[in-house]
Amino acid sequence: MQSFINFFIEKIDKIVFLILLIISFSFIINRNFFQNSKFNFFTNNIITSINNQTKQINYYLNLKTDNTRLISENLVLKMQLSSVTKDSNSNFKSGNYNYNVADIISNSIKYSRNYLIINKGSNDSVKLDDGLVTSSGIIGIISKVSPKYSTAISILNSDIKINSKIKRTNHFGSLQWNGKDHKIMTLYDVPKSANIKINDSVVSGGMSFVFQEGIPIGKVKSIELREDSNYYVINVELFEDLSSLSSVYITSNHNKNELENLKIDNEIN
Amino acid sequence: MRSISSIVFFRFIIIFLAQIIVFNNILIFGVSADIYIVFLLIFPQNINKSLYYFLIFLYGIFLDSFSNSFGIITFSLLISAYLRPYILDFSFGNFDMRKVGKVRDYLINTTIYQKLTYISLVIFSHNFILYSIEIFSIYKLDLVFRNATISSLVSITLILIFMSLFYYKNER
Numbered sequence: 001m002q003s004f005i006n007f008f009i010e011k012i013d014k015i016v017f018l019i020l021l022i023i024s025f026s027f028i029i030n031r032n033f034f035q036n037s038k039f040n041f042f043t044n045n046i047i048t049s050i051n052n053q054t055k056q057i058n059y060y061l062n063l064k065t066d067n068t069r070l071i072s073e074n075l076v077l078k079m080q081l082s083s084v085t086k087d088s089n090s091n092f093k094s095g096n097y098n099y100n101v102a103d104i105i106s107n108s109i110k111y112s113r114n115y116l117i118i119n120k121g122s123n124d125s126v127k128l129d130d131g132l133v134t135s136s137g138i139i140g141i142i143s144k145v146s147p148k149y150s151t152a153i154s155i156l157n158s159d160i161k162i163n164s165k166i167k168r169t170n171h172f173g174s175l176q177w178n179g180k181d182h183k184i185m186t187l188y189d190v191p192k193s194a195n196i197k198i199n200d201s202v203v204s205g206g207m208s209f210v211f212q213e214g215i216p217i218g219k220v221k222s223i224e225l226r227e228d229s230n231y232y233v234i235n236v237e238l239f240e241d242l243s244s245l246s247s248v249y250i251t252s253n254h255n256k257n258e259l260e261n262l263k264i265d266n267e268i269n
Numbered sequence: 270m271r272s273i274s275s276i277v278f279f280r281f282i283i284i285f286l287a288q289i290i291v292f293n294n295i296l297i298f299g300v301s302a303d304i305y306i307v308f309l310l311i312f313p314q315n316i317n318k319s320l321y322y323f324l325i326f327l328y329g330i331f332l333d334s335f336s337n338s339f340g341i342i343t344f345s346l347l348i349s350a351y352l353r354p355y356i357l358d359f360s361f362g363n364f365d366m367r368k369v370g371k372v373r374d375y376l377i378n379t380t381i382y383q384k385l386t387y388i389s390l391v392i393f394s395h396n397f398i399l400y401s402i403e404i405f406s407i408y409k410l411d412l413v414f415r416n417a418t419i420s421s422l423v424s425i426t427l428i429l430i431f432m433s434l435f436y437y438k439n440e441r
């Protein structure tokens with residue numbers, strides 16, 4: 001017994017090291033420890049208080065880019081308005097979606113699996129799997145919701161794929177990030193028969209319940225066709241610069257539950 | 270006389286705030302500028318080992334919660350902390366550990382090559398572990414090397430500038 005205790009005292013440093021290493025590894029394995037533990041409340045309060053201070057400065061620095069963004073968004077909206085008055089039927093699809101505004105509290109682009117935190121939560125009726133968009137692109141999908149805040153998976157996360165299509169030809173594929181450049185994403189599974197050209201625009205496809213169909217994402221930058229493959233590998237340059245975002249829109253689909261039940265029913269039968 | 274714990278606490282706060290407020294928002298060549306590892310580089314030598322690991326762990330947790338990285342910084346900082354005494358020995362081999370307690374003495378009274386060896390070994394090992402844990406795929410090994418190299422080179426440059434500001438020989 002004595003020798004056991006002696007061993008313990010002798011090696012205490014290494015034991016402490018190993019325990020801490022295992023704890024930190026368990027954080028990595030379940031990547032959502034913020035939301036599950038009490039720790040979340042503590043850190044989120046610090047995060048918001050510190051970030052609110054720095055945000056005040058950032059707001060002034062970003063005023064110019066925000067203004068140009070708003071002007072271009074206004075222009076698009078005005079053009080849409082004029083088309084609505086001519087043909088009022090064109091708007092019926094967006095009736096399924098609610099829009100809400102949120103500020104980004106923290107965002108990262110430096111890893112290959114990036115997440116962002118926004119300042120709206122279940123109190124503002126944010127739900128799991130809601131989408132985050134801006135006027136010029138898709139930003140992410142809500143993955144965890146707490147009363148005041150929510151965590152979203154950024155599209156710059158190599159774990160998720162986004163259903164999207166080439167606007168001109170309507171061929172769809174899945175968009176994924178390869179982890180290198182935060183302005184380039186890769187579109188897979190577009191068949192060889194599609195006649196795709198450089199600078200074709202890529203928009204969100206209608207096959208997910210998360211995003212409305214037709215949200216602009218980016219434009220085709222380069223096309224690659226491997227010899228033994230029937231599918232293109234297309235590099236898409238994003239319209240939105242994810243490194244300088246300050247606010248986003250949250251979209252939620254009213255009929256998602258209904259659609260999802262339908263899908264489950266189809267899978268069972 | 271300032272106590273050693275107050276110095277460590279002071280560094281903890283200052284370097285941590287500098288990283289999350291300023292350097293997390295700066296991108297150089299597409300990678301963010303990391304200076305948080307300075308805390309590990311200049312951590313006092315003759316402090317209790319368990320306390321040393323625990324402080325590094327706490328520091329990593331704080332950084333992780335602010336940069337949405339879910340424990341990967343903590344994990345790789347801990348491993349670098351474990352490797353650091355060996356790297357110190359390797360790069361400043363001609364120093365007697367018991368005589369020179371402070372890392373400050375290492376960093377002032379040595380040649381630039383020794384300093385560079387020490388800083389770059391710690392940072393390369395840290396970044397390599399960080400990105401291999403984060404990407405965690407053998408098929409993307411090129412991405413691991415690319416990210417680790419660019420990010421290390423940027424950090425080494427920044428940290429050398431930082432160190433030349435605070436650790437210089439007073440020749441007056």
